[in-house]
Amino acid sequence: MTNSNLLAIASKYGNPLYVYDSEKIASQYQRLTSAFSSIENIRINYAAKALSNISILKLMRQLGSGLDTVSIQEVKLGLAAGFDPQAIIYTPNGVSLKEIETVAKMGVQINIDNLSLLEQFGTRNPKIPVCIRINPHVMAGGNSNISVGHIDSKFGVSIHQIPHLLRIVENTAMNINGIHMHTGSDILDIDVFLNGAEILFDAAKHFKMLEFLDFGSGFKVPYHVNDIETNIEELGVKLSKRFISFCKENGSDLQLIFEPGKFLVSQAGHFLTQVNVVKQTTSTVFAQVDSGFNHLIRPMLYGSHHHIENISNPKGKKRFYSVVGYICETDTFGSNRKIAEISEGDILVFRNCGAYCFSMASNYNSRYRPAEVLWHEGKSYLIRKRETFDDILNNQVEIDFTEVFNN
């Protein structure tokens, strides 16, 4: 989709606004499946938390994807989007036994990541097959907030606890049908990923009833212009070869699963904001947009870089701006960015805003969360209405103090 498409969409739906390009999502999906085309039984389970709009989930289902979920609410969204329970895997962390059992009753594949709940679940439901999330302790990515494989991470059953794990499985006679790992976002080094895979293969040898191996995700996408990304094609060649040989050695026909979020939706997303104020101080020129970390928190939470362009004046002379928001908190989207000259009223687009952007939005400062639009085959579709004041008050309960005082 082009910048003039985006401008037309902004004037139709207003801003701030998230716009997603279905063609980009589809092409990323195809890129991943073709990188692993030598494997017969491969499955992509889209990680719903990256972008959980029901229309996006339906698009994923159209593409042939399954769903990776982390809460019972995401499971319900998936079912509402028409996914078969069997096409959904539930990979929670730190949730109650009650929630896991409720999801299991829905027919969804359960993935357990701690020994305490594994033992309790297995004792009470020995017939329900369970996948186990292993922590291989490989370090992926440079940001400890999004690395979930290190030794003191709260995610997964440590590879060093396999003997204990095996004792639980034996004592409960439960059926382990899958082994899973998800080592975090931003994998750049294919060898790190392959090392993790070897650890998973080793763990898998202990289980006779396995149906699948789930390698999670963590594929890095380019955020900066000319940024590097995970080389999916190289990973496809190397991991496929190893996976096929493992299945042969082990005499088992396993399914290979990936559960990408960011890889599928990040680059498809464009966040449109309007400049309210251009504020010149003694040292800096600020462009203040009608948004803040209430709508896009990744730059402040993770230090993430989102490329920013002025699509109202694309040919303008480049100048340096700090792009900031309008909420009462430091909410810097980008410092000293070279952007085509900005005037008040211009539309700025933030790139790579498909993943973990809307899904992390809040009502801080009692602002409305943005609307969402899907761009599909040359047409725009509103897939989430902008909030209204009623949404802000919706669950609030007013106390009538005059009555309290009078009693």
Ligand SMILES: *Cc1c(COP(=O)(O)O)cnc(C)c1O
């Ligand atoms: C978040 C998450 C993913 C998706 O990670 P991305 O970096 O967005 O690809 C996959 N699996 C699990 C278990 C997750 O929690």
